[in-house]
């Protein structure tokens with residue numbers, strides 16, 4: 001099928017590339033001409049495992065191309081996916097101006113029946129607004145259908161999440177676009193849920209809020225574990241084996257971050273408020289998340305007593321493993337807080353150092369994870385990169401002024417670390 005994707009960010013680029021991989025003819029559109037030129041020249045604006053190879057392969061076979069012209073994308077496609085940003089407003093609500101702008105552009109470029117699919121994360125009832133907008137601005141009164149098709153892609157695993165989804169959600173107001181949507185996703189062989197648009201939109205916010213709730217639940221339990229000398233990992237394994245609960249998303253940490261959970265949670269609280277419901281449960285999820293970082297910082301300041309002029313090594317700057325994304329990264333937040341206390345920082349991340357440099361200044365960036373510890377009064381693990389498990393701990397202990405390790409991701413075995421001579425503080429253990 002001929003498909004265009006408007007917006008070539010994380011979601012748009014992964015979606016367009018994977019659709020091409022599934023055998024469709026795809027045009028990725030972006031208003032940023034520099035980005036389009038970069039992609040046309042074989043460059044990649046983001047790091048996402050496996051994506052670059054797929055882009056290269058599908059561009060070479062002619063199934064994927066890039067343009068800055070929405071008109072061209074719309075004219076040459078049967079289905080048009082909207083994948084533009086929906087950034088937060090100051091009051092926690094959602095800025096829908098990019099979605100609205102694209103809806104207008106689509107309306108003015110349509111000359112034949114189109115399926116307009118919203119992939120961006122939007123408040124419930126946005127589909128109705130998109131349909132109204134297209135109707136209003138489409139002078140030639142062409143027929144169209146608006147569909148909601150939320151994404152559930154985890155950064156770092158986005159390609160495999162796309163090609164092997166747990167489910168595909170399709171929200172429609174009529175049966176007309178259903179078969180085409182099923183054909184688009186057919187090669188994925190995933191369960192397809194066909195529902196109304198409002199439910200589809202709600203599924204996305206409900207899913208992310210529930211996952212954030214799951215993390216805050218385990219993080220709250222980590223406090224109880226610390227007070228009662230229980231072990232959060234044992235508790236997580238024990239409750240996670242109940243199929244109704246499930247083990248994923250029960251890893252206690254220094255808090256969740258990223259471009260989705262914090263934003264989607266605030267948005268869903270705001271949407272609920274606008275619909276007349278005070279979603280106090282989700283407000284508590286946010287509070288627990290902030291508290292978890294406060295507790296981690298306190299652990300560091302309590303142990304070091306005076307942080308001013310101490311050298312602290314930080315391993316990990318991305319908001320999680322397998323990505324160069326630092327948006328709402330707990331690691332960056334932690335660095336800022338430690339700098340505020342007067343600490344000198346040395347930092348390393350396998351992928352995110354370039355992006356970190358723009359927002360985190362006054363830090364000594366180190367190119368080898370093992371050298372971060374050199375001369376440090378304490379070492380902190382802030383991101384769960386698997387390679388940090390291979391850290392040369394013997395070397396770190398020798399090279400540090402004091403062998404103190406704060407593990408915000410529970411990567412190491414506590415007893416083993418103590419045997420190695422570390423003062424080791426982790427989460428909920």
Ligand code: UDX
Nearest residue numbers: 151152153154155249250251253256257258260319320
């Ligand atoms: C999330 C959703 O998972 C995805 O379905 C959605 O569509 C986009 O938002 P993403 O933001 O890429 O994906 O990251 P995710 O893997 O969900 O992790 C979010 C945050 O939670 C990270 O900071 C991560 O470190 C943290 N986390 C995750 C934990 O602290 N503990 C866990 O057990 C799992």
